[in-house]
Amino acid sequence: MSKPLACCINPSILSADFVNLEAELARIANADAVHVDVMDNRFVPNLTIGLPVVERIQQVSPVPLDAHLMIADVDRWAPLYADAGLDSVTFHVEASDAPIKLARELRARGAKAGMALRPATAVEPYLDMLPELDMLLIMTVEPGFGGQSFLDVTLPKIRRARAAIEGSGVNVAIQVDGGITEETITRAAEAGANIFVAGSAVYGKPSPEDAINSLRAKGQLAFGQAGR
Ligand SMILES: O=C(CO)[C@@H](O)[C@H](O)COP(=O)(O)O
Numbered sequence: 223m224s225k226p227l228a229c230c231i232n233p234s235i236l237s238a239d240f241v242n243l244e245a246e247l248a249r250i251a252n253a254d255a256v257h258v259d260v261m262d263n264r265f266v267p268n269l270t271i272g273l274p275v276v277e278r279i280q281q282v283s284p285v286p287l288d289a290h291l292m293i294a295d296v297d298r299w300a301p302l303y304a305d306a307g308l309d310s311v312t313f314h315v316e317a318s319d320a321p322i323k324l325a326r327e328l329r330a331r332g333a334k335a336g337m338a339l340r341p342a343t344a345v346e347p348y349l350d351m352l353p354e355l356d357m358l359l360i361m362t363v364e365p366g367f368g369g370q371s372f373l374d375v376t377l378p379k380i381r382r383a384r385a386a387i388e389g390s391g392v393n394v395a396i397q398v399d400g401g402i403t404e405e406t407i408t409r410a411a412e413a414g415a416n417i418f419v420a421g422s423a424v425y426g427k428p429s430p431e432d433a434i435n436s437l438r439a440k441g442q443l444a445f446g447q448a449g450r
């Protein structure tokens with residue numbers, strides 16, 4: 223029997239204090255990874271940080287980096303994030319001209335390959351790609367901003383993706399991102415997600431460390447109760 227999938231909590235630094243990033247990273251040292259949202263004001267209507275800042279974060283972070291690239295020209299940029307030694311690099315399929323080639327390139331450069339889908343993007347056209355991926359990111363809000371409400375309409379897509387992964391026997395994690403709270407994490411985990419990005423639900427709390435432990439316990443319970 224294969225090992226049960228672990229539930230991971232990846233806090234998003236979009237909700238952290240950008241002037242004190244090193245201290246903010248130290249507050250989430252019990253997280254599984256730190257989720258770094260890169261936005262270019264082209265793929266999404268917001269602008270955050272780019273490669274030089276991400277490279278510096280990588281040098282001081284106590285946990286691995288999980289980059290979420292919400293950028294155009296991702297086929298050119300994503301491999302450079304992999305070269306920076308990040309644990310995982312996730313690109314949006316809507317922004318890529320050659321997603322299979324890109325996923326292979328990320329793996330070849332030593333990063334886990336993640337592929338993200340906007341809420342309105344169906345998963346079915348990409349199921350053949352699962353063996354090329356380490357992680358499928360199903361956005362549970364429109365990408366661009368933290369602090370939005372979880373879109374329940376994405377739950378059937380999470381269920382279908384989990385069924386396809388189980389059916390094909392591949393080892394692909396399902397990450398959800400957007401509106402994850404103590405309440406919504408249960409629904410997302412029951413549907414089949416096992417990596418949870420949480421910005422406001424971690425950094426908005428007096429103790430990010432306690433918030434991470436509590437979210438992880440809730441996610442693990444709901445994921446396990448769904449028979450996995
Ligand atoms: O990628 C994004 C937003 O586009 C996310 O990573 C958000 O930063 C998550 O923030 P919360 O919804 O958890 O506050």
Ligand SMILES: [Fe+2]
Pocket residue numbers: 234257258259290399419
């Ligand atoms: Fe994100």
